[in-house]
Amino acid sequence: MTVLSPSQQTLLGQLRQICGQAHVLTHEDPASDLSAWEQDWRKRVKGLALAVVRPASTAQVAEVVMACAASGTPIVPQGGNTGLVVGGVPDGSGQQIVLSLGRMNAVRAIDPANLTITVEAGCVLQNLQAAAQSAGFLFPLSLGAEGSCTIGGNLGTNAGGTQVVRYGNTRDLCLGLEVVTAQGDIWHGLSGLRKDNTGYDLRNLMIGSEGTLGIITAATMKLYPQPAAQLTAWAAVPSMQAAVELLGLAHQHLGPGLTGFEVMGQFALGLVDKHHPQLRVPLWQGSPWCVLLENSDSESEQHARSQFETLLERALEAGCVSDAVVAENLSQAQALWHVRESITMAQAAEGLNIKHDISIPVSRIPAFVAETDALLAREVPGVRMVNFGHLGDGNLHYNVQAPVGMPGQAFLHDYEKQINRLVFDQVAQFDGSISAEHGVGELKVGQLPLYKDATALAMMRAIKTALDPHNLLNPGRVLGAN
Numbered sequence: 214m215t216v217l218s219p220s221q222q223t224l225l226g227q228l229r230q231i232c233g234q235a236h237v238l239t240h241e242d243p244a245s246d247l248s249a250w251e252q253d254w255r256k257r258v259k260g261l262a263l264a265v266v267r268p269a270s271t272a273q274v275a276e277v278v279m280a281c282a283a284s285g286t287p288i289v290p291q292g293g294n295t296g297l298v299v300g301g302v303p304d305g306s307g308q309q310i311v312l313s314l315g316r317m318n319a320v321r322a323i324d325p326a327n328l329t330i331t332v333e334a335g336c337v338l339q340n341l342q343a344a345a346q347s348a349g350f351l352f353p354l355s356l357g358a359e360g361s362c363t364i365g366g367n368l369g370t371n372a373g374g375t376q377v378v379r380y381g382n383t384r385d386l387c388l389g390l391e392v393v394t395a396q397g398d399i400w401h402g403l404s405g406l407r408k409d410n411t412g413y414d415l416r417n418l419m420i421g422s423e424g425t426l427g428i429i430t431a432a433t434m435k436l437y438p439q440p441a442a443q444l445t446a447w448a449a450v451p452s453m454q455a456a457v458e459l460l461g462l463a464h465q466h467l468g469p470g471l472t473g474f475e476v477m478g479q480f481a482l483g484l485v486d487k488h489h490p491q492l493r494v495p496l497w498q499g500s501p502w503c504v505l506l507e508n509s510d511s512e513s514e515q516h517a518r519s520q521f522e523t524l525l526e527r528a529l530e531a532g533c534v535s536d537a538v539v540a541e542n543l544s545q546a547q548a549l550w551h552v553r554e555s556i557t558m559a560q561a562a563e564g565l566n567i568k569h570d571i572s573i574p575v576s577r578i579p580a581f582v583a584e585t586d587a588l589l590a591r592e593v594p595g596v597r598m599v600n601f602g603h604l605g606d607g608n609l610h611y612n613v614q615a616p617v618g619m620p621g622q623a624f625l626h627d628y629e630k631q632i633n634r635l636v637f638d639q640v641a642q643f644d645g646s647i648s649a650e651h652g653v654g655e656l657k658v659g660q661l662p663l664y665k666d667a668t669a670l671a672m673m674r675a676i677k678t679a680l681d682p683h684n685l686l687n688p689g690r691v692l693g694a695n
Contacts, residue, residue: 217241221263224284228266228310231276236267236316250311253302254295254358255568258655260303262289265311271391271399271430274312278428279397281310287685288312290424292335292366295358297568300423300654300690301366309688314365317430320344328436329388329405334365334429341434350436353380353472357554365429371421373650375553378605379472379509380437382650384420389433392419395426395681403433418676423652424687426680442514443472445507445546446521448528448537449500453579455533456504456604460575462531463506466524470517473507474605475553480614481601484559485552492552496536504604505553553601560599560612565621567632569611571640572649578607585639589613592635593628608649611636637664658693 217225229237238245240261250265252258263286268274281288287309291301303309314335321331325348332341338359345352354367356374366372367383368390380386389404392415402416419427450456456476463471482497497503510517521539528534540546560566573581582600589596595616602609613632615624637647637660647664648657662670674692677684688694 217263220284221286224280224286225264227280228264228277231273231280232266232268236269238265238267239263247311250291250294250313251302253299255297255299258299258302259305260309261305261307262303262311263308265313267313267316269316271317271393274314274317274393274428274430275397275399277310277312278393278395282395282397282683282685285683285685286310287688288428289687290314290365290369290428292363292369293337293358293361294366295362296366296370296654297570297651298648298654298656300370300652300687304689312428314363314428314430318363321431323348323350323436324405325350327405329433330436331389331403331405331431331433332364333431334363334368336364338362338364338367345436346439348436349439351439352386352434352436354383354386357557364432364434368420368429368432369423370652371650373603373606373608375475375550375603376472376507377603377608377650378474379469384417386435387416387420387432388435390416390419390429391431392427392429395683395686399430400427403431405433421652423654423691425677425691426686428686438511440509441512442510442517443507443546444510444514444517444521445473445505445540445549446525446537447495447540447549448504448506448525448534449496450502450504450533451500451535453502453582456502457575457579458531458533459504459528460604462524462528462533466527467508467520470508470510470520471506471605472509473505474603475505476600476602476604476609477503477505477553477556478598478600479503480597481556481560481599482552484563484599485555488559488562489555492548492555494552495538495549500535505549556599556601557610560614564615565625566599566615567613567625567629569613569633569636569647570608570649570651571611571636571645571647572606572608573640573643573645575604575607577643577645578604578609581639581643581645582609582611585611585636588635588639589632592631595619607645633660640664653691655690658689658691661692 251260317333317335319333353376372383390402392400486494597614599612
């Protein structure tokens, strides 16, 4: 058991007074299991928290931050703990507080005329979607972890998901924020305004900062009308270049109705077929790539189906599609999306792998994939590529699986640094980004100085120093030691 100093005991007493005895969890209590807050989702890192603190209001968050600031205790904000870059768990020192926002999960208000919804940071994304739907609207952010991730975490990492091609990242869906600063002050910025030109854009500064500049406690998000019809198609394509050509045709024929465009490699789909055979993956065996398209129409299902049919006819004539199926009903559409969303779990079942969340200009993706695949095959014979992602916005999950028979831990130990450097160097050559939607966290801190503009990094450090001079908010993440 960790021996606490008198100052730590005093701090824990203050935190219990603020949040209640039951909502300050420590290792002092043998009945408390903090592993859900100390272990990252990918189970790559397990930290040790001084305590897990679970406030119920923004006022309590502010009091917690002030108490921690007075004692010099670092704070790690945490939402659903579904992050992929080790950005939301404590380090191993036992000196950091995990500030879990899970109790702050209320939908505060829906403004139908303004097309906005205001929610607390701990609101689970799926619950936000359901609240919008109950009110007759669409909240379009959608990703695999939506049943457990929270809107605060989505904003902290500027999450993307499957509908970025139409609606943008989480940043594009947010109009206002409520934030507790590193000093414990509250910024009341929950405006639902679409135009506010009164100085620096503090909202966008906080979004994507991964809890290093302030703690998001609530947000006002955009809503959209529900589409009259939503259709899904699955197409087999002969090459990545053909997938890019199909994307161009989809923009031409569907316009703003194109709300999803996902590409999936044959090996990635083969893993789904292997580990989840009940899903019945369509068309994958005879094609190196498959594409999942979604058309959201404001007129009618008949209009949407006619658009899809015209698009696929043109694509077949152009040779960029070899075969295709259009879902006949909602159940079939959900089944197709379930295949796409199961790739992550299927590759986990296959064994440990090296993940890359990268973005490349769409026009350059075919050349990037061809060149980088060849380089990896040369450097690590037998390596297997789990390549899939949001081609519509240029974001690939370019993951590398160990050769058959090589234990996953040995693969990571022997090749992770080499493979990361090779892939990231290629990303830089193709004018891309080494983090598209997962953030920097701890895993990519060491890589950022190699691939981020030096002036940009200097500006980021200046902002961090100005807003959090004592480096108490999520220290070591994004910029590393400051």
